Amino acid sequence: MPKQGYHHGNLRQALVEACLALIEAKGPTGFTLSEAAREAGVTPAAVYRHFAGREDLIAEAARQGYEIFADLLEFAYDGGRPTVLSAFEKVGRAYLAFARKHPGHYVAMFESGISVNRTPELAAVSSRAMRVLERAAEALSEHIPADRRPPPQMFAAHIWAMSHGVVELFARGSPGTRAPFPPEDLLESGIGVYLRGLGLIPPDR
Template structure:
């Protein structure tokens, strides 16, 4: 490993009681460099400055470490989405735009966690553990879309779960382009936030959720 790895290890050396977090931090650095499946538990231990046997106090294998990176990532992700949604304030439309920006910010600021959060299988096809925190994150989005769809007559409202999946797919697509195609992204004359916002507005307008006013606000409930 390079000198930057050595500097990182010296600055975050192992102290009694924080081994688990030090290993998570080391995994994050390795994921950014090599991808979720591009390192071993022994390499995480080496970067953390501990013995090869030390990680087994907390993690049975590398996939268990990845699962914990994903779980804690989803917890932070869900909390940031909740804060951005803010119970639909100041308006449901503005709040869901804030939620979309929070989604992109998380992918930008925590690329290692984001990469693992949507990695459903580990080495040799082993399924990573279920993530209740992922359900929490999705429930924030479903709550937001249900509130937006109240603008439609009850008989015309699409299933909020389906709408949530559509918006999630749109946000994930933009976030993935943001993190994986940096060279291509520079050729696009708009920001990822503008791409996501315009895509969401087009989609919501197609559903009939948005009014026809100049501000594009939600129609009457």
């Protein structure tokens, strides 16, 4: 029996929501397109009116996840207010919050094996999310002379990797893992240590 049958409205979106539920329950490779159809309460043939295969369905779930993700990061950064450093830290906390609140989207985006370049729409929205960190990195590096300034894209990618690592190891309740400190504190202190090491913020901040 499907958990929630499709009765009216947008069948495409009903299938995405079924996909997200199955990803949470079974992982991105643990279900078939027929199971997604059954979860949505439609026949397998109906799925192919909207998606050529399971990977296309997961790619759409990932695209929608990136839309939510980018919106959250942009809201958290808020133009670098009140300071770029505090905004950077808020962006990190938003990353953790997204992973907890939207686990199906998170897995579709980062653990499904679907390339962000699978569709132009997916590539564009994933770039929008990364651009939030790059803007913050550019703002932080403005006080460093240009000839000694590390590429903002490089340390933005490092901060993204640090955020992702904290999520994977400590913020998702994975079996066998236990954070020695709250994940938010781990990420905030890690960002501070990293940026100080690059000379991007003064030691007494």
